[in-house]
Amino acid sequence: MRSTRLSVLLSYLLLGGMAMLFVVPLLMMFIGSLKPDQNILVEAGSLAAFLPSDVSLQNYADVFRRSDFPRYLFNSLFITGCIVICGLLVNSMAAYAFARLQWRGRDLLFNLVLALMVLPFEAIAIPLFYGASILGLRDSYTVQIVPFIANAFAVYLFYSFFISMPKELEEAARLDGASTLRIFFSIIMPNAKPVFASVAILTFLTWWGSYLWPMMVTIGPAVRPLPVAIASFFTLPPLYWGDILAFGVMMVSPVLLLFVTFQRWFVRGVASSAIKG
């Protein structure tokens, strides 16, 4: 496309205007978290909202005093980490069996997996919740991890990648007498890093921010993850906006850091989710 000077200027104006809308809530959170509470609401209606005033880390100290932030952070990291790592293993193995091995019942079962992709979590939340209650598993790590390891969409993403890999490497190894499992772990896995990264990022984003299920199953703070923790911190009187914003900053910073460092992988991971269909 030919770009005249006017259209370049117009593009930057549009991008800049949009950037303002995106930056405002973020800036308000970061700067507000450094201000004393009484300043936040008063200054929210003017440009002063984006200028630091009476800067201190008092709000951050208050978060540690008023809530068990380190525990929530650990819970979120542990739960999401387990789902991502176990999920990568379990779903990639199944995908390999579907994509590359010959066995009876394969096509039927694979079609079942594809059909299950249509079911969003919300369609199973209620019976799953009663099941967990009956088994006495509410308020545990297990109930927040185990049901979400196997994932039909992840199997599908792995499958699409494996099916388009060249077969030569595997055949050479097979002639050398390597077992199927060995081929999978020492040849397929190292050559499929992009799809592992994509699935890891998509899984992470899904469960790191998940709210409905932990809200249903957690009762006390013991195994509560961050998204539920900030919601209950928000509804816990008295309402101190400074503390809430500080909580938010601490909650999002690790992920933001990961995102900025591995941005290309995040973008690629999200873009790869669209190859479905």
Place this chain on the structure above:
Amino acid sequence: MTRDSRSNEQTATALLMAIPALAGLLLFILLPFATALLLAFTDLRLGSPLLVRFVGFDQFIHLINDPDFVRALFNNLLFAAVVVPLQTALALALALLLNRGLPGTVAFRTLFFMPVVFPMSLVSVIWSLIYAPGPDGMMNAFLEWGSFGLWEPRDFLRDPMLALPGIMLLSIWQGVGFQMVILLAGLQGIPQSLYEAAALDGAGSRQQLIHITLPQLRNPMIFVMLITTILAFRLFDQVQIMTRGGPDNATTTVIYETVQAAFARQQVALASAMTVVFFLFVLAVTWLQRRYTHHEREVS
């Protein structure tokens, strides 16, 4: 014979590799869903001393006549009708702007995508502050400034006319980057030769947009509209945190009503019926997407 033993070995290994995932999917997805399907046709209610009976479509008839649920369904549809076109158009505009390859593109892309890594519960909390009532609230002050003082401060989240639009706005803010990235990847996959050929034929940039870019972007566009529509039906976090379905059911949704029925009222069967209605909508949307997506295999 060697072939047989090898295929036996393969079958055994294949089962070993596939069983953990298959077991998980059967146990935690298929089984709960089948249970919901079954329970939707009963009158199960926890804590009720009566025996469970099959009641046919009674729960569904009850739902059709339940003004709260009808309102929830209406809100979900309204949300989809507003958010899907707006968010897709915005994502497309951003993707087209970024695809021009101007200096600074990466910084803008980073910024537009950033809210995607924010959990929705955190976004809801931040935006509750933006929507603070009174003239000092950020959104109120902004609208007053933008309208040269005509805007009267409102309490967005307690205003039946403004609560749902308010939730729509923050949902677009959080989700548009996800769509943008997918459309951007789609744009980058369009062969440059198409544009060169069009330029040779004397097509201007607007004609190229209409005759090349948009048709080539058809599948990613349908895909992003599908996921946004499904997200509209899954709407819950924002509502639970910001408005609890209020005021006057102005922001209640199917999933919010489902959780209320299951939790507050222990109406297992009714909640299951709501789940089934929800699923039927998702299924219909998915079917539409499959139908209107071009498959390259069919074309060539």
